[in-house]
Amino acid sequence: MKHIIAVIVLALVAALLSAAAMAQLSTDDQIKFRQSGYTFMSWNMGRIKAQVVDGDVPYDPGQVQAAADVIAAIANSGMSALYGPGTDEGTGWKPTRLKSEFFDELDKVGEIAGRFIEEANGLQEVAATEDKDAIARQFNNLARACGSCHDNYRASE
Amino acid sequence: MKHIIAVIVLALVAALLSAAAMAQLSTDDQIKFRQSGYTFMSWNMGRIKAQVVDGDVPYDPGQVQAAADVIAAIANSGMSALYGPGTDEGTGWKPTRLKSEFFDELDKVGEIAGRFIEEANGLQEVAATEDKDAIARQFNNLARACGSCHDNYRASE
Numbered sequence: 230m231k232h233i234i235a236v237i238v239l240a241l242v243a244a245l246l247s248a249a250a251m252a253q254l255s256t257d258d259q260i261k262f263r264q265s266g267y268t269f270m271s272w273n274m275g276r277i278k279a280q281v282v283d284g285d286v287p288y289d290p291g292q293v294q295a296a297a298d299v300i301a302a303i304a305n306s307g308m309s310a311l312y313g314p315g316t317d318e319g320t321g322w323k324p325t326r327l328k329s330e331f332f333d334e335l336d337k338v339g340e341i342a343g344r345f346i347e348e349a350n351g352l353q354e355v356a357a358t359e360d361k362d363a364i365a366r367q368f369n370n371l372a373r374a375c376g377s378c379h380d381n382y383r384a385s386e
Numbered sequence: 387m388k389h390i391i392a393v394i395v396l397a398l399v400a401a402l403l404s405a406a407a408m409a410q411l412s413t414d415d416q417i418k419f420r421q422s423g424y425t426f427m428s429w430n431m432g433r434i435k436a437q438v439v440d441g442d443v444p445y446d447p448g449q450v451q452a453a454a455d456v457i458a459a460i461a462n463s464g465m466s467a468l469y470g471p472g473t474d475e476g477t478g479w480k481p482t483r484l485k486s487e488f489f490d491e492l493d494k495v496g497e498i499a500g501r502f503i504e505e506a507n508g509l510q511e512v513a514a515t516e517d518k519d520a521i522a523r524q525f526n527n528l529a530r531a532c533g534s535c536h537d538n539y540r541a542s543e
Contacts, residue, residue, distance in 0.1 A: 262429040268422035273463065295463050302459035306430065306452050322479040 256313065261321030263311040266303050268322075273299045274372070277352075281364045290359045297349075297356040300371070304349035309342070326384040338382070345374040413470065418478030420468040423460050425479075430456045431529070434509075438521045447516045454506075454513035457528070461506035466499070483541040495539070502531040 254262070273296035279286040280293055317329040331338055348371040355367045411419070430453035436443040437450055474486040488495055505528040512524045 262426060265422040265425035265429070269419060269426050269460065272419040272422075272468075292464060295459075299459040299463045302452075302456040303426065306456045307449060311429075 254311075254313075256316050256319040257321055259311040259313055259316050259321075260319050260325045260327075263308055264321045264323070264325075266306070266308060266311075270300050270303050273297075274368075274375075277364070277368055281361050282368055288361055290356075293364065294353075294356045297353045301349045301353035304346045326386065328382050328384055331382045334381075338378075341374070341378050341381070345371070345378065348374045411468075411470075413473050413476040414478055416468040416470055416473050416478075417476050417482045417484075420465055421478045421480070421482075423463070423465060423468075427457050427460050430454075431525075431532075434513075434521070434525055438518050439525055445518055447513075450521065451510075451513045454510045458506045458510035461503045483543065485539050485541055488539045491538075495535075498531070498535050498538070502528075502535065505531045 276286075276296045277293050280288045312327075312331070314332065317325065317327045317331060319325055348367070352364070352367045352371050355363050358364075433443075433453045434450050437445045469484075469488070471489065473482065474484045474488060476482055505524070509521070509524045509528050512520050515521075
């Protein structure tokens with residue numbers, strides 16, 4: 230009886246370990262996914278900038294809203310799961326530029342991330358007003374939040 | 387007077403051409419941005435699959451909703467702008483796998499894209515019900531919509 234229980238317990242532990250392993254992305258995959266998220270955001274930031282900040286492209290409220298929706302959804306997606314220990318070294322689409330200071334200053338990182346999410350949500354909301362000046366101001370607030378992470382934790386290219 | 391008008395017209399034309407040039411992404415950038423969008427979607431599809439289809443990871447309704455929000459936002463972002471003529475050849479993060487048939491069958495592409503957007507919106511809605519079985523069914527509907535584009539227009543690796 231004890232033997233059967235031990236076998237069952239071992240099987241359960243094995244199943245849990247295997248589930249954890251399947252849920253765990255490799256370092257390079259974490260880096261590739263986060264590079265993809267930021268790159269796709271940058272396309273959408275660029276579209277909003279061209280339409281409401283620089284005015285290079287005629288303002289299309291539907292496109293700006295769609296772009297702001299993407300940025301907010303990515304900001305709220307829980308990307309911290311892609312910053313596992315050791316992911317300051319590795320190669321996704323290209324070698325990561327994450328500085329190792331990131332892992333020594335998680336409180337500060339959390340504050341910056343919180344600000345980024347707040348500003349992204351703000352941009353999504355203000356996009357609905359179709360008030361170009363207000364959208365441009367909020368775009369700049371968000372860009373500053375992005376920049377404060379880049380300045381602190383992203384190595385220059 | 388005629389001379390002044392001609393100069394103004396020329397300046398306007400130059401400004402418009404320059405705006406168009408700035409709005410126009412290079413072939414490789416279009417490919418890189420769309421590869422990024424699909425790769426980031428695949429992270430989110432994987433999270434939903436692990437939690438509601440395979441059950442490898444405990445179901446977290448907030449995470450599944452966030453993942454479904456990302457997928458819907460990317461699906462609705464107007465990615466057709468990233469499929470300019472000639473983008474069946476070129477290199478973003480890696481060489482594109484887009485088949486040239488894509489550009490010969492734009493009606494069929496439009497139908498598949500419409501279906502994809504519809505199923506992505508459906509997944510976003512059903513995620514809010516927290517009904518795991520319904521989410522799993524809708525996940526499969528969306529996966530089929532993705533697959534029908536892959537089967538037709540993506541070269542195998």
